[in-house]
Amino acid sequence: MDTDTADHQNTSQSIHMFRRGIAVGFPIMLGYLPIALAYGVLAKQAGMSVTELTLMSVMVFAGASQFMGANMIALGAGAVEIVVATFVLNFRHFVMSLSFVNYLRRFGLKWKIPLSMGLTDETFAVSALHTTEAKKEKGSYFYLALILTAYIAWIAGSFLGGVLGDVIPEQLSQSMGIALYAMFIGLLIPSVKKQWRVGLVAIIAMLINLLCSQFMSEGWAIVCGTVLGGLSGVFLLKGEEQ
Amino acid sequence: MIIAIIIGMALVTMIPRIIPAFIVDKLQFRDWVNRWLAAIPYAALGALIFPGILSVIPEQPLIGLLGGAAAVLLAYLGLNVILVVIGAILTVFLLTM
Numbered sequence: 014m015d016t017d018t019a020d021h022q023n024t025s026q027s028i029h030m031f032r033r034g035i036a037v038g039f040p041i042m043l044g045y046l047p048i049a050l051a052y053g054v055l056a057k058q059a060g061m062s063v064t065e066l067t068l069m070s071v072m073v074f075a076g077a078s079q080f081m082g083a084n085m086i087a088l089g090a091g092a093v094e095i096v097v098a099t100f101v102l103n104f105r106h107f108v109m110s111l112s113f114v115n116y117l118r119r120f121g122l123k124w125k126i127p128l129s130m131g132l133t134d135e136t137f138a139v140s141a142l143h144t145t146e147a148k149k150e151k152g153s154y155f156y157l158a159l160i161l162t163a164y165i166a167w168i169a170g171s172f173l174g175g176v177l178g179d180v181i182p183e184q185l186s187q188s189m190g191i192a193l194y195a196m197f198i199g200l201l202i203p204s205v206k207k208q209w210r211v212g213l214v215a216i217i218a219m220l221i222n223l224l225c226s227q228f229m230s231e232g233w234a235i236v237c238g239t240v241l242g243g244l245s246g247v248f249l250l251k252g253e254e255q
Numbered sequence: 256m257i258i259a260i261i262i263g264m265a266l267v268t269m270i271p272r273i274i275p276a277f278i279v280d281k282l283q284f285r286d287w288v289n290r291w292l293a294a295i296p297y298a299a300l301g302a303l304i305f306p307g308i309l310s311v312i313p314e315q316p317l318i319g320l321l322g323g324a325a326a327v328l329l330a331y332l333g334l335n336v337i338l339v340v341i342g343a344i345l346t347v348f349l350l351t352m
Contacts, residue, residue, distance in 0.1 A: 096263035107271035141296035195343030202330035215301030238302030246294020
């Protein structure tokens with residue numbers, strides 16, 4: 014009897030966490046859909062089949078590098094070139110993943126592996142600003158749902174883009190290019206309001222990124238901005254909120 | 256051929272993402288490293304926003320900036336992220352009309 018109630022509470026807590034994850038992941042879905050559609054259209058024009066371009070979304074799940082990959086395929090670039098460029102562009106996820114799993118220490122590997130595999134700029138940014146769930150009972154379901162929401166939107170959007178072709182008027186799809194940036198801003202500002210030095214860390218990272226992007230690839234410039242900008246946080250965010 | 260490219264891209268994307276999951280349990284970070292990792296999300300957001308936002312409309316960097324300014328304003332007013340996103344899309348849409 015006692016174990017029954019405990020089981021029941023456990024299940025409902027899992028469901029509760031899962032639902033919260035979907036709700037918090039919803040803005041990512043909104044940001045991903047138009048961009049995934051655009052990717053699908055572009056990849057199709059680049060000469061990839063719908064199966065191939067959808068498979069790329071399933072297996073790679075990294076927006077910018079998929080656009081780049083499709084572009085390079087269209088230009089007839091070699092496989093090694095494309096793979097190396099992808100590595101350079103996506104290496105930033107190593108830094109993000111390190112920051113992310115540091116919060117998830119108490120989850121087992123069976124959670125940390127799939128969750129880290131689903132890490133993108135967007136799922137990381139949203140997860141990293143919701144760290145209290147990591148301490149809660151069944152918190153892993155929160156992150157799982159958040160990532161799945163984004164992942165499904167990305168795959169579905171790519172597929173639709175590939176099937177439907179250029180359905181969205183160009184002006185609208187162009188305007189939607191601002192969506193993810195707006196989401197990043199929408200995530201950052203509340204933290205800045207709580208603690209203004211957070212804004213300073215972000216601005217330092219922006220400037221380092223701008224400086225580095227003058228003489229290195231976009232991928233490494235973002236890595237430098239993130240790593241060095243984050244380092245300024247060691248001094249700026251001292252003692253507050255751990 | 257394209258399948259080989261996809262598999263290669265998947266591997267070089269997945270491996271850096273997944274390595275921290277294996278090594279984090281073996282490491283005990285000093286206090287400053289934990290603070291550094293805690294600051295990473297804010298730095299990452301900064302680096303992801305700028306200068307990338309300038310290329311929303313490649314020939315007109317100002318439009319991206321104005322869309323961003325609209326997002327800052329809406330977020331500052333305490334609006335939900337979804338409304339911030341919609342507001343920024345609308346701003347860019349109207350500016351490109």
